[in-house]
Structures are given as C-alpha cells and as structure tokens.
Amino acid sequence: APNNAVVFLSRLVKEGVDPNHRHRLGWTALMVAAMNRQHSVVKVLLEAGADPNAGDHFNNVYDTSREKGIHSLEVLVSREDEFSHRLSSRAGFRGCTALHYATLADDPRTVRMLLEAGANPLQTNALGHTARSYAKEGEVGTVLQEWEGKGFIRMDMSEFQEKHEVAKFIGSPPGYVGHEEGGQLTKLLKACPNAVVLFDEVDKAHPDVLTIMLQLFDEGRLTDGKGKTIECKDAIFIMTSNVASDEIAQHGLQLREEAEEVSRRKLADNLDDVQKSDDIKISRQFKESVIRPILKAHFRRDEFLGRINEIVYFLPFCHSELLQLVSKELNFWAKKAKQRHDITLKWDRPVLDLLAGGYNMHYGARSIKHEVERRVVNQLAAAYEQELLPKGCTLRLSVQSGGREERSVPSLRLEVVGEDSSSRTLDIRPPLSPEH
Template sequence: MSGARVVTSYLRSMRRTARLAAVLARRAGAGDAGGGAGWTRAVRTAAGAATISLALVAADHIYNEKRFFKAVRLGNLQEIRRQVEAASSEGRKGREGGADRRHSLGWTALMAAAANDQPAAVAELLRLGARPDLQEQYAGASTAAAAAGLHPLEAMQRREEEFCGGMNARASFLGWTALHYAALADSPGAARALLQAGADPTARDHAGRRALHYARDPSPARDLIVQHTLRWEQAAAAAAAEERRRFPLEQRLKQYIVGQTAAIEAVAAAVRRKENGWADEDHPLVFLFLGSSGIGKTELAKQLARYMHREDPAAFIRLDMSEYQEKHEVAKLIGAPPGYVGHEEGGQLTRALARRADAVVLFDEVDKAHPDVLTVLLQLFDEGRLTDGKGKLIECKNAVFVMTSNLAADEIAQYGLQLRREAEARAAARAASAAPAASDNHVITDAQTAAAGGAAEGMEGGGESESLEVSRHFKDSVVRPILKRHFGRDEFLGRINEIVYFLPFSRQELLTLVQLELSRWAEQARARHSVELRWEGGVLGALADGYDVHYGARSIKHEVERRVVNQLALAAERGGLPRGCAVLLGAAAGRLTLAVRRPHQTDFQPLDLAAL
C-alpha cells in the first residue's frame, strides 16, 4: 500500500480514538466529583485504545497467507488487493511478485481462484501481475506435509480451507497450471480470462496432460480451450516448419555427431517424412541402429529427441534392455497385472508413454531382452498402442522408437574398414590422374598441384569426399541372417522402418574426436587447476593411433586418459604444475612429451617426470 494511503488510514483511526477518549473522559469526570482520578482513568483508557488502533492499522498492512487465500476462495476483491499490496511492499528479493506469492504448500492464488470458479478474482489477479503459466508444486498431502514439516492431516485441512474443498487433497496436482484448474472446475469465465492473458493451452502437467484432458465434454470451457489449443498448435507448427527450413535436421545432428553421415541422412529422411505428413499415420516410426560400441548410436537418439521436442526431458525415454532378460520382467515394462505386488505403480515404459505419447524411446541393447519382451515390442510397433497392467490402452502412434544392438558389429566393422580402404584407393587414383606425367618441358600447373593436394586430403580423411554406402548384398547376405537367427521372427524385423548402419571412423574423424577430447580436458584443467593445456599437431595423430574399432570413440577417450591425463595428474602430484602455468603436449617417435611454462616465464621447459 502507498505511503499516503497508510497515513490516511492512520489519521482516521486516531480521530476515532480521540473521540472515544473524549467520551470516556466525560463519563469519568461525571462519575468523580474531584475529577482527578476519573481523568487519569480516561487518559489511560484512551492510550490503550490508541495502542489497539495502531496495532490494527499495522496488522491491516502485513501480508497474511491465510486471509489472502481465503479471500481468493470467496472472491473478495478488496481483500485480494490489500493482501497483494502488502505482499508486494515486503519486497522479498528473488521470489514471485505479490500476486504470484505461493502458498507455503505450493499453489498460487491464481490457481485457487480458477479452481473455485471465481472469474472476477482471476481477472483481478491477472491485472495485479499474476503470471498465468506458473505450475503447481503441491504433490499430495503426504509429500507437501513432509516438505513443510506438518502432519499430513494438517496439510489436507489447509488444502481444503485455503485452496478448494471440492478436490482430493491426497492426490498430486504437480505441474498443473491455473488453466488446468479452470478446466477441471468447468469455469469458462476463468478460462477465458487466462487465455486472453496468454496462458498456454498446450502446457503439460507432471503426468504429461494438457488442460483439455480435464475439461468436461461437452462444455463451454472445453470449446474455448479447444479453439485456443488449435491456434497454439498451428502457430507452433508454423514456427517449427520455418526452423526446419532454416536449420535442417542433418545440420543439427552433424553439430553433435562426429562422422556417420550416411546414418544421419537415413534418420533425417525418415523423420522428415513423418513430420511433413508423408508417412504411415497408423504406425510409429521404428529404427534399428547397428554398429560397434561407442560409435554414436545412443547419442544420435538423444540428439533426435532434442531436435524434435525442444529440450523437454520427458520427451526422451531410455530403457536398458539388459534389465529385461527374464520372462517375469515383462511386468516391469508394462506393469504388473491386478492382484500382484507393484500393480499400482505401473510399468516403466507405459508410465513414461502415458506422460508423453510422442516421445523418442530408446531401447538400448535390444538383443539382450527376453523373447516375451520382444512380443510386447512387436505389438507396440505394429499397432502403435500398448495395454498396461491395469488394462489401460495407451496410444503412441506419434512416438519414435529407436533400438540399438551390437549384433553383427564385427561384420559391419570389417565391412566398413574395407569400404574405407577402397575409398582411399580411389582417392589415390584420382590424385595420380590429377597429376599426369609432365609434358616435354615437365611443367605442372598450379591447378594440377592444388588438385593433387585436395586428393591427398581426401585420403587422409578416409575418403570423406565420397559417401560410403552399405551394399544391398551385404545387408541381405550377411546382416539379415544374423538378425533373423537371433530374433527368430520375420514379423519383428518387418516392422522396422530403417536399419541404420554405423561404420568405423575415418582417420580425419578420429583426429576430430581426439581434438574434442583434448579440448574437454583443457577446459577442465583451466577451470579446476588454473592450468592452460596446449598441444602440437603431431599429438592428434599419436593419440588417434590408439583407436580400437570394437570400442569406437570410447577407445579414444581411454587413450587420452591413459597417455595424457595420467601424466598431468602425476606432474601435479609431484609439484610440477603450479597454478597459472601452461603445459604443451608434444609427440616424438610415437611418445608424448610434456613441457611447462611456469608463471612469469616466457619459454616452455621440458618436464621430466622421473626427476620430480
């Protein structure tokens, strides 16, 4: 409340107190002939009345949580304004504004107004600055009571008295917005005010449900939410299409995935068909990623989820299928049937898909799963739906399913190395043809020299200028028999839209991986130890020689740790790397060397770890 209003209220109270004191004085004087004792009593009474009046004025301008939320429940706009002004005057730094002051158990006044069908209170709170898309933090009486240090019965009582008496206080409303409550309360007035203030009708609660899920059908509130939901979805689709046009999926994935150009293009093409309406809408999109360990299969699935769902963590579901090797573990996937232990908890997959039915789901190392688990996946891939242990049907035709496997990894690795060698041979042949035998005067032009240099770079990069494509013969005669022998059913393989092959890294890709790994360690050295880490060009090649085709990028990671980080840690332990120094990595005869430039020195000095 402003200072002028506080002073005005105080003066009114003092005038009332003065009039009361005068009356008491006259009565006291009339009752006492001497007048002295009576006047003393009158003065004391007046002073007490003034003290009470001041206390009332002060209390009237102090935020009171209980009064605030009860006023919101009843739609008392005057008290709402008074409490918001009192909360704002407190100026608690780093917290919500006055209109967004949360109840100690997690909800906001805007949520309470919507839940109690108080459109006028909703409009007033929005006018006072309440934000329409804040999310509920009340996760049920037990959880809320534990967080607030209360008894669950007390939390339930406060939820009923200071929020809404018509809702189950034991249930969790985590992630709900005011629009969710307006839909549940079937309050078109509250919904209209929220939507006009910019509330997002596509916002999801912790269970992955929009406000529309809780609206009655039919109802005016539902019709209103449907209209705004369509507008938001159309605007979001247009924005996504424009972003895809300016920033294609291939470009996004190549920022995070080293190499694997053919795999990225295959995935991007399938996703593009789905996003633009050129795919079978009755079945979900299913991939099988094949290749050695540490080659980028899991990372590609993660980046695909990030691209499609804008960093939403609930939109990427990862299940390690090595945890489903036994028959009874099907229940862990879809939930136990009624009457069994854990029935109420649901399954890991069904629970996650119920929260986000259009997620990217990764079945890691699917070849390790029990055949009964594969039967469940077959139903999922074939019909785009899944029935959980409770009998509830979950539609997930818009999901993207990615399976990874190391089946045929050795065959694919050897075939990929053969492709690399053939590409290098073709690059060498092109280099030779670009630099033909000199003419009679043996003059070679600058253009021929540049062409030869470009071909040599192509050889060093493993033929990156030429796309490496897995032949149909290799797929049908080598890989497919291995898959069929393991999975034992053609219908399972027939539901896979794309089998994506991840080939071994080329030489240039290995150098890039080493560069990235060294850069990561250089950043850690700078942040943790104030040590600057540098390296010469030969270091990249020496570390790239430690590549193991069976372990992929992990072999590079381990090589850097073994040959570089171990030396740095030993040097630091022996006092050879003071804070503020710089370290230069070099390579000589395949061995890595360290040179240190201490603070206030200009040159690097070789570091002999044995002498420290």
Template sequence: MSTDAHSALTPRWVRDLERLLPIRSQFIVAGNIRDHFLAPLDDGSLTPVPLVRCLWSALQRQDCRFLLIYDPVGGLRPYPNEPPAVELATQLFDLKLQDGAMPMSLDSLSGVMQRLTRMREARCALLVDFASRLVRHPDQLDAGEHRFFLAAERLAVQAVPVMVKNRMPREPGPLADNKPRFNPVLWLLNRPQDLPSWFALDNARVESLTVGLPDFETREAAARSYFTLFRQMDEAGPGERDKFARDFAAATEGLPLTALSDAAQLADRQGIAFRDVEDAVQCYKVGVLENPWKKPYLRQRIAGAAEFIETRVKGQQQAVTKSVDILMRSVMGLTGAQARSGGNRPRGVLFFAGPTGVGKTELAKTLTQLVFGDERAYLRFDMSEFAEEHTGARLLGAPPGYVGFEAGGELTNAVRDKPFSMVLFDEVEKAHPRILDKFLQILEDGRLTDGRGDTAYFSETILVFTSNLGIYVEDAQGRRIQNVQPGDSYATVESRVKGAIADYFKYRLSRPEILNRIGDNIVVFNFITPPVAERIFAGMLDNVVSRVREEHQLELELEPAVRRELMARCIDDLSNGGRGIGNQLESLFINPLARALFGLDLEGRQRQGGKLRVAEFKESEEKIVTLGLA
C-alpha cells in the same frame, strides 16, 4: 438415419440379447461395460448413453415395463426412476424403498430372482451391477455366497419363458410380439471369471455376451454428438462436419466412446477449434496440450540440424541425413500417412545399426537435444538387462495378481510421465524375444497397457533402437566371424548389415513382423575412417583442455610433436570406434596428466591463471607413460 443404419450401429451385445431372450434365462455381460453406447432418441437420431440406458432401450422394445438394478452397496432400485415404473415395481415386488432403493442381502436377492422369472403380470428384468464385487474370491466362497450362486444356477436351469397378461404399448419402436420369452437376469461383470468358474459351466440357459470396444463407424456416429463442444463450429459446412467426424473417429481408434466425450469436454474447456480435433485427442491421451512438434522453433532447428549434429557425431553423413529426414517427416505430421490409422503410431522410429563406438547412442542424445532442447529428455533402457523372459514384468508391469503389479512398468510409467520424449532401447538384440513382441503393439498402435490396466501412449515419442547386429555373424560351423570390417565401402557395410538384421529377425527369432514394422527406418553407421578419427581425437583433446581450464584455471598446451605422437597412438586401432579412441586417450594422456597435476599440487607449484605446456611424451619399458611439463 435409416432403420438399417440404426441396426448396424446397435451394439452387437444388444442385438444378441434381443435375439436370445426367447431361449436364454440369464446373461453374463462382460468387458467394456463402463463405456457409452449408441441408443435412439425420440427424433430417430442416435446418441451415446451409459450401458444401463442402452440396455433399457433394448428391453423396452421387448415390452419390458421396468428394470430392477441391484448393486452390493446401494441395494435394489427400479429403473427408470419414473412414477409408472417405480409404482409398478414397488407393487409387484413389495419394495420398501428408502431414498429410491431397498437394502438387500444375497438371500433376499435370490427371492427377487425367483419372483422375477415367474412374473406374468408385467415383463421385467433384473440387472446385477458390480457383480464382480459381490464376493472377494469367486472360487473361495463362504456358505452364504455358495448358496446364493447355487440358487441362481438352479434358477437359470428351471426358469421357463412366460407370456405376460397385461401388455402395454411402449415407445420407441413397434410393440414386440406376445410370444413367450424369459424375464432375464443379467450379470454385469468386468471379466467373466469374476463369477465362480462352475456357475455357467455346461449351462445352456446362461449366455455370455462380450462388450467390445466401438468400431470406426460407431465412433464416427458418436463424434457428431460432440461437435457443438468445439469452437468455430458455426463456421463449418456439411463437408467439414463429416471430415470432423471421420478425423475424430480415426484419432480415437482403440478407445471407448467415453474417450470421445472426455476429449470433447477438454476441447470445450481449452477452447480448441473443431479443425484441431486431433489436438483435443492428443490432450486427452498424454495430458499435455502444448505440442512441441507443432512449434515454429522446431522447424528452424531441424533446418540446421545437419550442421548441429556434425559437431557431436562425426563422419556419419548417411546416418545423419536419414535421421533428419525422419525428423522432418515427424514435424510435418506425415508419419504413417500411408495408413488409415497412422496417426496413432510413434512420431518416428529409428533403428541404428553398426560397429561399436561409431556414435549410435550419441546421435540419439543429439536428436533429443535438437527436438526437446535437453539431451536428458531421452528415456534409455539397456536391453541387456531384459535378457530373461521374467524381466518383462519390470519393463511392462507384472500381470494382475502378481507381486508388484500395482507399481506398473518402468517403460509405461516413464512414457506417461514424459509423453514427448526420445525413447532409446540400447542393444535391443540382447532382449528376450518375448519382450520384443511387445514392440509390435507399440510400433503399430502407439500404445501399451501395463498390469494395472493403465495405458501409455507412444504417439508423441520417437523410438530409437540401437544394435550391433550384422557386424559379426556365424559361419556354417557356428563360429563367430566378422561380416564387415574397416575399409569396406559404405554400400557394402549397409547391404551386409541390413541383410544380417533381416536374417536375425526372420530366421533366428522367427519374428519377421517386427522387422516389417520397423520398415525402411534402419540406419546403418559406417566404420570410423582415419580422417574422421583425427577429427574425433581433436574434439576429445579439446574437451580435456577445457576441463583443465575449468578445474584448475590453467591453459594446457601441447607441443606439435607430442600432439602428433599422441594422435597416432590413439587412432592406430579403430576397431572400437570413437570409444576406443577415448579409451586410448585416457590411458596415454589423461592418466599421466592427472598424475603430474597431482604432484604439482602437492609440491605447491601449481599456479592458477598460468600455462602448462606438455613438451615431452615418454613411455618406459613397463609401458608407464610420463609427460614432460614446462
């Protein structure tokens, strides 16, 4: 690899450190500090190493002879743990090492800092590791802690760059020039605010370096280091090795380099071949190796999906066809195929819109049954419960420092527990707009981090949103009017509902980006038509007959005239869809049937194993329905 390529893959914070050593005495290094970083080996190749080793490689290029590392538990120790470095550090700083380290108080550490910044015998540096844990509360210091940080701030201002007396060539790389530069103090922090807020305020000698997540090129270069951990590597040609590195880097977008190492270790233990590198990443993310999306039985189920769905969701052919298309796309691994990073997105996204009671939630349950074999595998969130902004803490987890943040969020916890699931967000338009913003990250990146810092991955889920948007709209006077109604053609219903949904997200919420990420996955349901209503009524009535048979061992029969009258009453008003049919059936038939069965049971006339015929359907002036039983 060329020198220019090496330089491009060197972490930005390392390049900034080397550039600023002549003018900065202290550095706050914060962010992704527990990750691995690319550092050069003796043969010129790059390999992922921990931050301390990467930092040491950079300091060596600046003629540094050793590095002192302090942490609140272990004390002070020289690095690297090699005789020349340890002997020189012990001599210059009068170290009394016990098991390679020297216990030290903050006052003693202040003395080490002063000695280090004035050192001319050898160039060296001090790294304060776990600096986020030096004090309990950075803005509530006791006297000793305040004295320590005040001394460090004063030292940052008063330190001067020095030239060393005895320079020794160090490998690798050319010897740095002998111009004056600081012997730096580096603070290793999770977050910059873990130090007192006043420490670096208006202090030009203290530089903050942000350690970010690796980019695609860095992950691609690191991926080559882990190729040997995958099976069948001996069969790979140069082109396949390059493809492996690209696929590995693409699948780990947004993750640290340690994630690549962990995924490769899992692949080694699970015996995953290099061609299945995405399975290794999936195993790392969701903790499950068995992927139901790749099982042969799922393709067989989806092949007959339309007939299976029709038994439960009637009269919604257009919605069923589009939903099955999205399932097929998910099974074939083509979700987001048009985008470079599409592999991290959810397996499928469905936005079910239409009148109430037409089968939106029922279709979500049916798809869950189809894919996962159990309709209870879906995770349902009633978004009307999240109408206030503060309720987002329930769904996604409270921010750090707030009560309950350690519990995580209901959504993130559920997806971590069941990474292969259907996630249903019912009546999504009732959620607070700030909560809807969180869906941007889920729809684009397929991940969400809760208040504890734990990440839930949605890459193996199907997201289903249901909504009644577009059925009613506001007119110019702000009155709520019906936008579509029974009898309209499906083309009219679909066009008007989609238009109303677009207006809602673009103009009312001012969040067109959410609509853009949902894309063409809006599935509009039609009104229940009379022929479909008759089939729904028949299915519900059959369910009642089956329940009577199971509970009372009685065969329930209805006279044709009774059945016709009952059906006519139940499907007379279809404005509430199938749910309205069920409500009418409950009032007109199930309630009087229960009353009649209860009376027979009290009289001891109910016979198990017999037949019960409904011969008459009567309604009094008081609207009380009774059944004539025979």
C-alpha cells in the same frame, strides 16, 4: 469458455459438439480456457477429447483481418471480448497451442493439466518458439523444463533378459507383487505419449519382450498389467544392437580401403575427404546376404524385423573423424584444467595423430576417451600430485620419438612453457608416470 460456463459446456459435449471446433478467427475453446485460467473448463474439454497440441490459426489482428476479409476493428473487438484482452494486437500467435497460452497466462495448474493430457512441451509455433520460450522465472518454467526432459526415454534392455523380468516392462498382472506400481515403459509413455524411446541393446531382451514390442510398433499402443491402454502413435522408437557389429566393421574397413585405393589412382591430394563415412555406402547385397540372415537367426521373428522402418549402420571411424574426437576430448580436459587450476593446455597435430592411434574399432569412441585419460590426464594428475605445475602455467603436449630402435613407441611429453616461449620438460617420477 471465458465465462466458465462448465454446466453449459458439459451439456454441449454430451450432445456431441466437437470439442476441437474452431472459432471463425481460428482458435479453439481449449486455448481460450487455458489463457483465462479456467481450470474446470480445461478439465471438461480434455476429458471430451480436445486436442492439447492443436495450433492457433489466428496470427495477429491485421494479418487475420486481411486473410478473412473482416475489418480490423471487428477482429480486434472479437479477439479481446471472446479470447483475451491481455494479448498484443500486433504480436503473432499462429501455431500457438493451449500450452503456449497457459504459459503466457503464467498458470502452473493449467500447464500441468495440459502436459498430463499429452501436450507436447517441445512443439513450436509459427515463430519457432516452444511454450518455455514465453515462461517467466518461477514455477511454470520449472514445470516445463522438467517435462521437456521426459520427451526422451531410454530403456536398458539388458535389464529384461529373464522371463520374470518382463513384468517390469509393462507391469505385473493382478495378484502379483508390484501390480500397483505399473511398468517402467508404460508409466513413462503415459506421462509423454509422443516421446522418443530408445531401446538400448535390444538383442539382449527376452523374446517375450519382442512380443510386446510387436504390438507397440504395429498398433501404436500398449496395454499395461492393469489392463489400461496407452496410446502412443506419435512416439518414435529407436533400437540399438551389437548383432553383426564385427561383420559391419570389417566390411566398412574394406569399403574405405577400396575408396582410398581409387583416390590414389586418381592422384587425390587429400585422402581425408574420401575417408568420411558419408562417402562410404553399404551395398544392398551385403545387407540382404550377410546382415539379414544374422538378424533373423538372432531374433527369430520375421514379423519383428518387418516392423522396422529403417536400419542405420555405424561404420568404424576414419582418421579424420578420430582427430575430431581426440580434439573434442582434449578440449574438454583443457577447459577443466583452466577452470579448476588456471592451467593452459596446448598441443599440436602430431599429438592428435598419436592419440588417434589408440582407437579400437570394437570399442568405438570409448577407446579414444580411455586413451586420452591414460596418456594425458594421468600425466597431468601425476604432475599435479608431485607439485611440478606452477600456478597459472602453460603446458604443451608434444610427441617424443622412441629412439632409433625399430619397435620403439613414441610417447607424449609434457612441457612447461615460459613467458619467453622457452620450454622445460616435466620430470614425472614413476610409477605415477603412465608412459613408463
């Protein structure tokens, strides 16, 4: 391979020589070709079935010398003459793939060839480094970064609700419009056969899509509209669904209330600890007697449900988790206020509790995001619009009691904090004030 003997290599391949055969010190011919920028050799080896994700068994000269029982000088000479003289004899290369070596060689053409052949840009060597860890600034780093993003595929299954839309999934058959374009899923899987694929809201897909997914889950391959087969046995498929979400939410709340009651009987000091979702387990009886019949009634395909390895249930958030979500959302806006307007935003625990009360279990974390925007961000925007915020000021969010009336609702108050720690409530005029 180092001598670019393409004709000789092609003959060996035709004679049945294994393209993944390893050198006595642990590397493969594809790694050598990638390190030495031998594009023609890389092409021949990949077409012959060379594995672009095979890892090097060679570590460094001295470790390999001890492992193989060979004199270190002999190992050094072999590594330099038969692999490359440009690599350090002391550096560790165990687990490096052809993609790692093409990156070390700073060869964008070979990097692209390997990626198109299914090389995994996220695969790490024994040191825990991906190929991009060794990339210099320039084209190779940019290519790897682009391909790393291809490792995750999201398919919105609400786009495939009608029978005629199924063609968009794998491509139109010959003679139909869009045949040459191919399918959305098949094109993405062809570019990255070992991707993580998310089928979002799979319950909205047409039944014909489920038939296609059966082949995908069962055989690990997919045939597109052109009749070409895409092998994707290393891909991971995840599906989300809102089927039975109300039943799961109600059951989760019931389980959490039961856990809290048990803790009260034991005189638990901190109920937050028992509220965590990790401590709440859905019973097997509930899964079999409630959830499975609902899934069967909706999908109407026992064989489809049988292909699912694991089902993960999402329960409503408990109070301690809601406080974390509110804190995360407030920190996001506080960072923006500081960066854009040099405004420091502060708050205390009662603010978190009040905003957490806006949680709606039917809308999930999205309801917390909307509550923060409605009660906090809108107030900030209104105060800024009315020129009530001094440049570089510190703002404090606090909870204001609604008064003595039984049904009075607490509101959020926005205060400007002075250098002497004194505070002044902002008088935001309606209708811009969201609390009125």
